[in-house]
Amino acid sequence: MRRGIRGTLATALVAGLALAASGCGSGGDGGGAAGGELSGTVTFWDTSNDAEKATYRKLAEGFQKEHPKVHVAYVNVPFGDANAKFKNAAGGGDGAGAPDVMRTDVAWVADFANLGYLAPLDGTPALDDTGDYLPQAVGSTRFHGKTYAAPQVIDTLALFYNKKLLEDAGVPVPKTFAELGAAARKIKAKTGATALYLRGDDPYWFLPYLYGEGGDMVDAAHKKVTVDNAAGVRAFRTIKQLVESKAAVTDATDGQENQLKALKDGTVAMAVDGPWDIEGARAGKAFQDKGNLGVAPVPGGSTAQGAPQGGWDLSVYAGSKNLRAAYAFVKYMSSAQVQRETTDKLSLLPTRTSVYNDPAVKRNEMVAFFKPAVDRAVQRPWIAEGNSLFEPLKVQMNKVLTGAATPEQAAKAVGDAYRKLLKDYT
Known part of the structure; x- marks a missing residue:
């Protein structure tokens, strides 16, 4: 709708x-x-x-x-x-x-x-x-x-994947984050690579997890904060589980460069990225055969599949x-x-x-x-405060990934921050 x-x-x-x-x-x-x-x-x-x-x-x-x-x-x-x-x-x-x-x-x-x-x-x-x-x-x-x-x-985000690593592990391209998590142990055992590089430094990369649970940051049409509903909690829980189960590696510092390097070197099998990194990825040793770089839709969550429009x-x-x-x-x-x-x-x-x-x-x-x-792709709310919505997400993502907050606490904290920022939202 x-x-x-x-x-x-x-x-x-x-x-x-x-x-x-x-x-x-x-x-x-x-x-x-x-x-x-x-x-x-x-x-x-x-x-x-x-x-x-x-x-x-x-x-x-x-x-x-x-x-x-x-x-x-x-x-x-x-x-x-x-x-x-x-x-x-x-x-x-x-x-x-x-x-x-x-x-x-x-x-x-x-x-x-x-x-x-x-x-x-x-x-x-x-x-x-x-x-x-x-x-x-x-x-x-x-x-x-x-x-x-x-x-x-x-542009939008998609799943970049190393075709050879997935073939060597004998796993298909995952259609959901649950499938990705289930395949991670086999990928590690067969290839030595971690399944996914999870961008923990940039909240834009959190949106596919949020959209995948049927959620959003706000409902701009009705001026409601929605990030702290059940979908938001599930999104935080997904990233926490992927990292804790070692299905994903993350870094709270320079995720852009570290993710691209890990993909290029073949130390990770997959990464969520955008078309701006296609040429950069293909410059790596893992993709000397340019055909080895595969691109698929961002994996879905429990209820939906979607990536943000950028x-x-x-x-x-x-x-x-x-x-x-x-x-x-x-x-x-x-x-x-x-x-x-x-x-x-x-x-x-x-x-x-x-x-x-x-x-x-x-x-x-x-x-x-x-x-x-x-x-x-899902359009974001084109409001004056739209860019400011990301900083509270970034803070709470870091807390969840480091164990300093539970998914429930993180979702509530983001929602509270949004209501302070958006005075006329409920």
């Missing part, structure tokens, strides 16, 4: 975007005389990872070929630093040091817009051919009836001194052509329907899997 309603709303949002984008005027200043040739500098903060940033830099600089009087100042900002760095720059007096355009995590858009840091894009050239966007990619770009970003990449949007700083060029840059970076190149080089999923009809994109094996996974 929830997913169906959200899909309908997203479709309506696409229609709204198309109408808004048909309006006249760029709403910008700087970048040359109105209607004239673009000029000046566009500073672009790219939050892509080490395996992606060279491609994004080349694509960003390609904008200069179309607009030779515009200089793109490319800056790669580590994902972990980007949110706070942008807020500090955008909120610091005259906004000196803030970028003109930022590659923004989908969970940040509503927060930044609520603070007044993003320029509305309705009626600007930034929103080009909006009817081509996937309906489910639009939700995160909207806040209080306005559009504050252009969808650029959509991705990246392109947003414009409200205080930009070169809005016309910034709008044009967003149009370029979210265009079908750039998305095709991104998919070709990085296997990331585009947000435009037309790109999926491209023969080369259709042949991309990871797109072939992840597109259906994205279609089934």
Whole structure:
């Protein structure tokens, strides 16, 4: 029910975007005389990872070929630093040091817009051919009836697995976390590998366990906190049991790098990850034969199967001194052509329907899997406090995994924290 309603709303949002984008005027200043040739500098903060940033830099600089009087100042900002760095720059007096355009995590858009840091894009050239966007990619770009970003990449989580290790252990790809736990002892005995690397440092990776029990963080439509109901308790219990039974190894520090290394080295047979790590995983010794990397749906819980919808949007700083060029840059970076190149080089999923009809994109094996996974992914609540919902989860995940809290205590603590954060939620 929830997913169906959200899909309908997203479709309506696409229609709204198309109408808004048909309006006249760029709403910008700087970048040359109105209607004239673009000029000046566009500073672009790219939050892509080490395996992606060279491609994004080349694509960003390609904008200069179309607009030779515009200089793109490319800056790669580590994902972990980007949110706070942008807020500090955008909120610091005259906004000196803030970028003109930022590659923004989908969970940040509503927060930044609520603070007044993003320029509305309705009626600007930034929103080009909006009817081509996937309906489910639009939700995160909207806040209080306005559009504050252009969808650029959509993603979700899936189960990456080492085909040889599972074959040597004689176990099938698990469809549930219960099946994974049951197969773990055989995997260890036959191959020496631990069954799963469980990300204990990042609460985003908790969501498949929560969705797998039929739960969610909040019910935004009815303004209710739901993370501390029975489904939330079961989700915490699942991660606790996987680690205590030695079916999974976890690390509360740098889980991103440690998980990828464990997968690449073959010390774990499986990991829940996203399309951004496909090329990174294939660079490891365990996948010298690239065909050895398998991708399957995230295992389900006791009642459901689901992974969170993620991705990246392109947003414009409200205080930009070169809005016309910034709008044009967003149009370029979210265009079908750039998305095709991104998919070709990085296997990331585009947000435009037309790109999926491209023969080369259709042949991309990871797109072939992840597109259906994205279609089934669960949209998160696109509220200003959405990103803040993760910190209480992170704290309690660590407590459960280290034995400092029971699943019941952890779920209650997260629910209490949410009610303090969301004053009008019950």
